[in-house]
Amino acid sequence: MSMRARRPARRSAPPPAVRRERYHHGDLRRALLDAALRLVESEGAPALTLRAAARLAGVSQAAPYRHFADKQALLAAVAEEGFRAMTAAMRRAMHPHEDEPLLKFRALGLGYVEFARSHPAHFRVMFGPELADRSTHPALAEVAAEAFRLLVASIADCQRAGFAREGDPEDLAVTAWSTVHGLSALIVNGQLGARGAPIDELGERVTQNLFLGLGPRTA
Amino acid sequence: MSMRARRPARRSAPPPAVRRERYHHGDLRRALLDAALRLVESEGAPALTLRAAARLAGVSQAAPYRHFADKQALLAAVAEEGFRAMTAAMRRAMHPHEDEPLLKFRALGLGYVEFARSHPAHFRVMFGPELADRSTHPALAEVAAEAFRLLVASIADCQRAGFAREGDPEDLAVTAWSTVHGLSALIVNGQLGARGAPIDELGERVTQNLFLGLGPRTA
């Protein structure tokens, strides 16, 4: 017997999604996703299991299968949320620099690193090997592509303003992405521990170098 | 009863490490490490378990505990081997360019990326979150530090030759490291799949950009 009280339904429209004394959840998919995010953030990626998410959402361990085909599907949904949050964070960071393409570009990079720093496990899920094949997760592929487009556009802006050297912006974008992604990965996995500069400054310094590096060549 | 034949010992010195019809292995530590490397390379990091390594080495599942305190210790040993191999690969790549600091530097970067490309799972173990805390694995910390020193020295060479701009070489090294590490991570985790340039060329292009970027500023 369950410890959950069984009360008669009170209305037929979905509830405010807070009550959980009912047989039907209302929005279990959303609740599972939130639980999964909480798990990833607080316990790390390996703690993200279907069973743990169900537990945290207060439903039976078989319930998630009504909303996610399998574990990968939940993982992909978590990554998708991650890309959305990251893109939003980068946009927020860029916003104050609307008229200065180079500062805007740098803010984007700092936003990327800052997102990784504050959501390390989430970052790992987003870029981890489990989801390397995105062909089965088109929604994930799309949000990831959108983040990349933001970067390419920012570089193209710099080029138009004469602040970045010529060339295929996608090409420069891969370099810039590599730099901020690498810094993020190194920080997140503790590889820069005892290195001279405090972590806070690394983002500044590295993006500063990157920013110098992408400038137009005078030679 | 074991299916292994029991024969009387034939000599007391350690055997050529190939025979395995004896009760004592001879160099089980080495054999377990080799098994672990094989597992990581062929099945990926999650396949690396103490039991699987024991199986592959042909010993009981409890045997590894005579040589590794726990699973982390085996993992750390695998990562250590990885750093050694990577450093060796980079040195090999740099060798032909002994007198051209900038080419040498670039070869180092390409060597890094190439190592990651050809040993993706090993690369993940080396930089993964499981081993983020190296304080308990001093040997691992040392080989990792050596790789970083190689990079710093290469940058200092470039500066001395006037091919790289001024500044703390460690600072520039973190930028360069971020770039090659990021590119490696993105490639290894399949994030650059459909992107324009074939993977082969990405290393060339990105290191070329990096290389331009670190050059002395004329402005």
Added chain:
DNA sequence: TGTACATCAGTGAACGCGCGTTCACTGATGTAC
């Protein structure tokens, strides 16, 4: 407005699995005498 019923989101129990680790043990080694 009232009711039969199809739909489907949940339940709870079970499956088989492989893992890390511990334990008391035994076989082989090599050293002290």
Added chain:
DNA sequence: TGTACATCAGTGAACGCGCGTTCACTGATGTAC
């Protein structure tokens, strides 16, 4: 050279665990009439 014995690298069985997934089921919903 021969032997007793301490050492220790292996064995094999077992522990408890949590996982993904499946199954037959039941309770609630909301629609057709």
